[in-house]
Amino acid sequence: MSHETRTALRVCPLCEATCGLTLTIEGTSVTGARGDREDVFSRGFICPKGASFGGLDADPDRLRTPLVRKDGVLREATWTEAFDAIAAKIPALIEEHGKQAVGVFLGNPNVHTMAGGLYPPLLLSALGTRNVFTAGTLDQMPKHVSSGLLFGDAHAIPVPDLDHTAHLLLIGANPLESNGSLCTAPDFPGKLKALRRRGGTLTVIDPRRTRTARLADRHAAIRPGTDALLLAALTQVVVEEKLADPGALAGHLDGYDELAEAIADFTPEAVAAACDVDADTIREIARELAAAPAAAVYGRIGSCTVEHGTLASWLIDVLNILTGNLDRPGGALFPLSATARAPRAAAPGKGFDLGRWRSRVSGHPEAKGELPAAALAEEIETPGEGRIRALIVIAGNPVLSAPDGDRLDRALAHGLDFMVSVDPYLNETARHADVVLPPPPPSQSAHFDFAFNSFAVRNQVRYSRPAVPLQEGRMDEGEILARLVLAVGGNHGAPPETVDDLVITTTLARAGLPEELAGNLTGRTGAERRLDLMLRLGPYDLTLEQLLARPHGIDLGPLKPRIPQVLRTRSGRIELFPAPIAADLPRLRASIGARPAGLVLVGRRHLRSNNSWMHNVAALRGGSNVCTLQIHPDDAARIGLAEGETARITAAGGEVDAPAEITDSVRPGVVSLPHGWGHSRPGTRMSVAGAEPGVNVNQLLDGTLLDPLSGTAVLNAVPVSVTPTR
Ligand SMILES: Nc1nc2c(c(=O)[nH]1)N[C@H]1C(S)=C(S)[C@@H](COP(=O)(O)OP(=O)(O)OC[C@H]3O[C@@H](n4cnc5c(=O)[nH]c(N)nc54)[C@H](O)[C@@H]3O)O[C@H]1N2
Ligand SMILES: Nc1nc2c(c(=O)[nH]1)N[C@H]1C(S)=C(S)[C@@H](COP(=O)(O)OP(=O)(O)OC[C@H]3O[C@@H](n4cnc5c(=O)[nH]c(N)nc54)[C@H](O)[C@@H]3O)O[C@H]1N2
Ligand code: SF4
Ligand SMILES: [Mo]
Numbered sequence: 001m002s003h004e005t006r007t008a009l010r011v012c013p014l015c016e017a018t019c020g021l022t023l024t025i026e027g028t029s030v031t032g033a034r035g036d037r038e039d040v041f042s043r044g045f046i047c048p049k050g051a052s053f054g055g056l057d058a059d060p061d062r063l064r065t066p067l068v069r070k071d072g073v074l075r076e077a078t079w080t081e082a083f084d085a086i087a088a089k090i091p092a093l094i095e096e097h098g099k100q101a102v103g104v105f106l107g108n109p110n111v112h113t114m115a116g117g118l119y120p121p122l123l124l125s126a127l128g129t130r131n132v133f134t135a136g137t138l139d140q141m142p143k144h145v146s147s148g149l150l151f152g153d154a155h156a157i158p159v160p161d162l163d164h165t166a167h168l169l170l171i172g173a174n175p176l177e178s179n180g181s182l183c184t185a186p187d188f189p190g191k192l193k194a195l196r197r198r199g200g201t202l203t204v205i206d207p208r209r210t211r212t213a214r215l216a217d218r219h220a221a222i223r224p225g226t227d228a229l230l231l232a233a234l235t236q237v238v239v240e241e242k243l244a245d246p247g248a249l250a251g252h253l254d255g256y257d258e259l260a261e262a263i264a265d266f267t268p269e270a271v272a273a274a275c276d277v278d279a280d281t282i283r284e285i286a287r288e289l290a291a292a293p294a295a296a297v298y299g300r301i302g303s304c305t306v307e308h309g310t311l312a313s314w315l316i317d318v319l320n321i322l323t324g325n326l327d328r329p330g331g332a333l334f335p336l337s338a339t340a341r342a343p344r345a346a347a348p349g350k351g352f353d354l355g356r357w358r359s360r361v362s363g364h365p366e367a368k369g370e371l372p373a374a375a376l377a378e379e380i381e382t383p384g385e386g387r388i389r390a391l392i393v394i395a396g397n398p399v400l401s402a403p404d405g406d407r408l409d410r411a412l413a414h415g416l417d418f419m420v421s422v423d424p425y426l427n428e429t430a431r432h433a434d435v436v437l438p439p440p441p442p443s444q445s446a447h448f449d450f451a452f453n454s455f456a457v458r459n460q461v462r463y464s465r466p467a468v469p470l471q472e473g474r475m476d477e478g479e480i481l482a483r484l485v486l487a488v489g490g491n492h493g494a495p496p497e498t499v500d501d502l503v504i505t506t507t508l509a510r511a512g513l514p515e516e517l518a519g520n521l522t523g524r525t526g527a528e529r530r531l532d533l534m535l536r537l538g539p540y541d542l543t544l545e546q547l548l549a550r551p552h553g554i555d556l557g558p559l560k561p562r563i564p565q566v567l568r569t570r571s572g573r574i575e576l577f578p579a580p581i582a583a584d585l586p587r588l589r590a591s592i593g594a595r596p597a598g599l600v601l602v603g604r605r606h607l608r609s610n611n612s613w614m615h616n617v618a619a620l621r622g623g624s625n626v627c628t629l630q631i632h633p634d635d636a637a638r639i640g641l642a643e644g645e646t647a648r649i650t651a652a653g654g655e656v657d658a659p660a661e662i663t664d665s666v667r668p669g670v671v672s673l674p675h676g677w678g679h680s681r682p683g684t685r686m687s688v689a690g691a692e693p694g695v696n697v698n699q700l701l702d703g704t705l706l707d708p709l710s711g712t713a714v715l716n717a718v719p720v721s722v723t724p725t726r
Contacts, residue, residue: 008467009036009551011447012050013112014610017179018452019045019186020462020552021053023443028468030054030443040553041460042186047179048608052619053442061616061685062424063438065473074426074436074683079475082435083483087492089418089434093390094127094488100360102488103131103379103388107396108139108611115439116395117450118527119481122499123392126489130357130366131388137373138401139301140182141710142309144368148352149578150317152568154368155454158317158332159183160296161559162191162457165330166200167292169285171227171316172302172716176211177607181300184449184456189215191457201292203285205230205277206302207602208630208672209665218285221667223276224600225717227299228308228588230275231315232266234286238322239263243290247324252564255577259318262577262585274592276667290323294330302602305715308588309707314581321574326563333559334566337453338461338542339534349568354580354709360386364711372711373402374703380411390418392488394481399428400612400678403701403713404653409681422480425613426685428678437484439477443467446476448531461542462553463531478527500526504533511537584709596669599635601651601700601718604672612676615689627677627694628661631722632668636660641724649673651700651720658695671722673697675715 005026012019012033020039024032033053035046049056066082067074093101104124110116124132136144148154160168162185173181175188185191192202192215204216205227213219222230238244239260246253268279275282289295297319303312317326325331336343355365361378364371371379376398380388391412399405399412405428412419412432421430422437430436439445447464470476475483482496491498504518521536522544523529532544540556547554569575608620615621629647631639641647647660649671658673666672678696679689698715705714 010443010464010467011449011462012053013109013442013447014049014053014056015179016181016184016452016455017186017188018042018184018449018456019050021046021050023053023467025468028471030057030467036552038552039462040555041456041458041462045187045190049610049614049620052617055617055619056614057441057443059616061687062441063426063436063685066438067426067433067436069434074433082437083487083492085435086420086484087487090390090488091490093417097389098386099128100131100386101389102127102129103133103376103391104129105373105376105391105393105396105398106134107394107398107401108135109395111451113395113439113477114446114448114450114527115477115481117448118478118530119485120394122485122503123481123488126485130371131379132370133373133376133398134370135373135396135401136368137370137711138305138713138715140304141367141370141712142304142313142707143182145310145354145710146314146317148368149581150314150574150576151566152349152351152570153566154352156334156566156568157182157455158320158326158334159455159457159559160298160332161294161330162188162195164558165195165294165296167289167295168192168195168200169203169205169289169295169297170212171205171297171299171312172304173298173300174206174210174212174605176215177605182455183298184452201288207667207670208604220277220281223274224602224670225306225308226271226275226591227303227306228312228315229266229271229592230277230282231312231319232263232588233268233271233282234289235315235318235322236263236266237268237283237286238290238319241287243287244322245290245324246321247328248561249321249324249326249563249574252567252573253321254571254573254575258582259577262582265589270592274595289319294328295323295325296320296332298332302716305712306717307705307707307714308591309712310709311581311584311588318576321576327561329558334562335454335456335559336459336539336562337456338538338540338556339450339531340454340538342537342539343562343565346564346567346572348570348572351568351570360384364706367710370711372706372713373398374706374713376402377404377408377411377703380415389416391416392420392484393429393433394422397427397429397612400676400696400698403698403703405678405696405698406654407703420484422477422484425616427613428681428684431681431683437480439480440470440474444470444474446525446527458558459556460553461547461556463544463547465548476525478525482526497526500530503530507533507537580709596719599669599671599720599722601649601697601720602670602672602716603697604630604674606674609674609676615677615679615694616686618688621688621692627658627674629658629722630661630663630666630672632664632666632670633662634668635671636662639722639724641722646725648723648725649700649720651718652704653702654699656695656697656699657725671720
């Protein structure tokens with residue numbers, strides 16, 4: 001093995017900011033990572049997670065070979081044995097019990113890998129199952145649904161024009177810790193500081209005084225779960241005081257009068273007590289928003305994973321629209337990524353429908369082809385036709401990330417005939433698998449951001465080839481997933497390239513292009529050739545070769561107005577007041593009088609962590625990155641809880657114990673526990689995480705509380721009680 005030191009460029013896959021990294025490589029090991037100053041998008045920014053790329057990449061707990069269960073025990077196996085086992089089981093199960101017998105759970109890192117962008121859709125069509133669950137219903141599904149209803153395209157999500165806005169209203173997001181979400185912006189903190197420096201205004205709505213809130217001109221510590229009420233009142237003020245001026249959008253709107261009438265009673269005075277934000281402040285925020293030369297309203301987890309998540313997400317864009325800020329520079333704009341289909345002329349589209357089918361047990365409506373992740377356990381446990389008997393999990397850990405992990409844990413242990421997990425770790429979920437297929441570490445994987453380029457605050461495109469060669473015995477994740485598609489579809493053993501070739505042929509045919517063009521595509525792998533094709537068919541007429549020649553990326557310019565081209569509604573217009581929203585409004589109105597009797601729980605994220613899987617890197621542990629229950633001093637005093645003392649938190653789904661951290665950064669009446677902890681189950685292989693496991697906050701949820709329109713689990717504003725354990 002050679003030990004010369006060199007550098008390689010690699011886009012960071014560890015959060016949505018997509019920073020360009022310069023990796024230092026000795027032999028085949030990554031020994032350092034710094035921000036790539038020449039990166040066209042991130043310009044050298046890096047955070048502690050990116051700086052720990054090497055440690056994460058070389059984690060000795062990463063699986064090196066597939067695991068196959070024999071006589072009840074997971075043992076190291078060859079790739080052939082692993083895929084043989086899958087091919088022997090899944091097609092036969094489908095044959096015997098039908099397509100619905102196989103369920104799929106797609107976790108968050110699928111949007112951070114190239115393979116995760118290219119192959120899961122093919123897996124779903126090979127299986128033909130409706131039992132599809134993703135991290136989306138623990139996260140951003142309300143935003144997809146509101147975009148689907150407003151614009152006719154669930155993927156048309158406007159992002160705040162951070163570099164040019166004069167006024168940002170940020171709701172339930174903490175980009176100083178998360179580095180941003182559904183808004184891809186390397187150095188989000190720097191961009192907020194720049195906004196303040198150029199005289200702009202930042203307002204943060206969050207029940208916690210977060211690091212982001214501390215940066216703001218104004219922080220309103222709202223009562224959790226009431227943002228839709230606040231947003232309805234902001235909209236009411238804009239309408240009532242005739243501040244609405246949709247500008248260039250005026251000719252593209254349907255339903256303004258119906259909307260205005262429907263929200264007329266959501267006055268600041270009506271919602272103030274529920275939100276615990278006074279009416280004058282609400283009026284002031286609305287007036288400032290309307291008066292700003294350019295403003296953007298942006299909401300994230302705290303506005304999505306709540307009981308009225310879809311209504312809140314919808315109202316955020318309604319405010320952007322009515323104040324003339326949607327689709328204008330400095331407002332909220334639709335990015336145009338290099339692999340998007342080239343824009344077509346504006347015309348009516350197919351629209352967006354909800355509830356085209358329902359889940360078998362509880363009858364939850366599908367949204368965007370998915371069923372609620374919170375309903376996965378019951379679909380495995382409940383007998384009858386269509387029961388899930390086999391589960392394929394790709395890059396997911398629902399035992400920790402979804403409500404009532406203990407129930408799902410039992411369902412996976414006792415309710416399945418067969419389970420496959422594609423994951424680098426033997427995590428709390430994968431420990432139940434019959435076959436575990438481990439992808440190589442990121443240094444050995446190519447990287448392209450299919451998802452995040454379409455949420456980026458600047459249009460740009462970058463591609464990284466593997467920084468070090470694939471180690472002997474490793475299999476590229478693209479190949480793993482292609483082989484999985486073949487194995488479940490009865491084509492086990494066919495060359496994996498056939499999967500990509502078929503996609504290329506059908507894509508060319510659909511575009512009305514001759515099949516021979518496939519011969520022009522370049523690339524070392526099927527995934528690269530597909531990328532090349534998408535770039536060529538995309539809006540900027542790029543090629544893979546051009547990307548390879550520009551390793552620091554290609555800047556494609558600032559975001560530009562795209563309406564009406566993005567609209568896909570049946571009317572061809574923006575549907576301001578869609579019927580499913582109208583039908584859900586009475587539920588919001590009814591919540592005005594409801595007040596929690598006791599404490600409510602919200603989550604939090606830590607800069608040096610990521611959901612459930614980064615607690616195994618020693619360099620990222622400690623400091624603020626701990627699983628404590630944050631509680632306000634007044635509440636702690638009332639309950640009789642001392643700093644560091646163990647608190648017992650009880651809710652509908654169960655109870656957990658965590659050390660109390662008394663802090664006035666949470667508002668009275670609110671406690672906060674982070675998620676992704678609870679690494680204490682036997683049979684996992686995450687030694688660092690297991691040494692200080694923390695507790696699983698999602699054990700407090702029983703999985704019945706959902707935002708009904710999107711099927712998204714209510715993870716914030718959950719009623720809990722807290723007592724000392726003594
Ligand atoms: N209470 C509460 N619960 C939450 C949230 C919350 O705010 N509060 N947040 C929710 C949100 S926003 C999300 S997105 C979900 C996430 O939920 P999940 O997607 O279920 O969980 P993750 O912890 O993101 O990790 C998924 C797995 O992907 C694996 N992985 C990492 N890299 C790769 C790779 O390159 N390939 C493959 N195949 N696997 C890889 C990791 O090892 C890990 O086991 O959690 C949700 N749960
Ligand atoms: N370091 C780190 N970065 C991450 C992740 C991580 O785990 N760690 N996860 C990644 C993922 S998967 C995602 S989806 C993004 C999420 O990105 P963000 O949404 O920016 O991250 P959160 O920290 O969950 O911020 C949600 C905020 O909402 C507040 N909140 C809770 N309930 C309410 C409410 O009812 N109303 C209002 N107004 N606010 C409320 C919380 O106090 C919290 O500050 O982060 C990504 N980046
Ligand atoms: S901000 Fe996100 S993308 Fe940038 S270095 Fe940190 S983890 Fe990586
Ligand atoms: Mo997420």
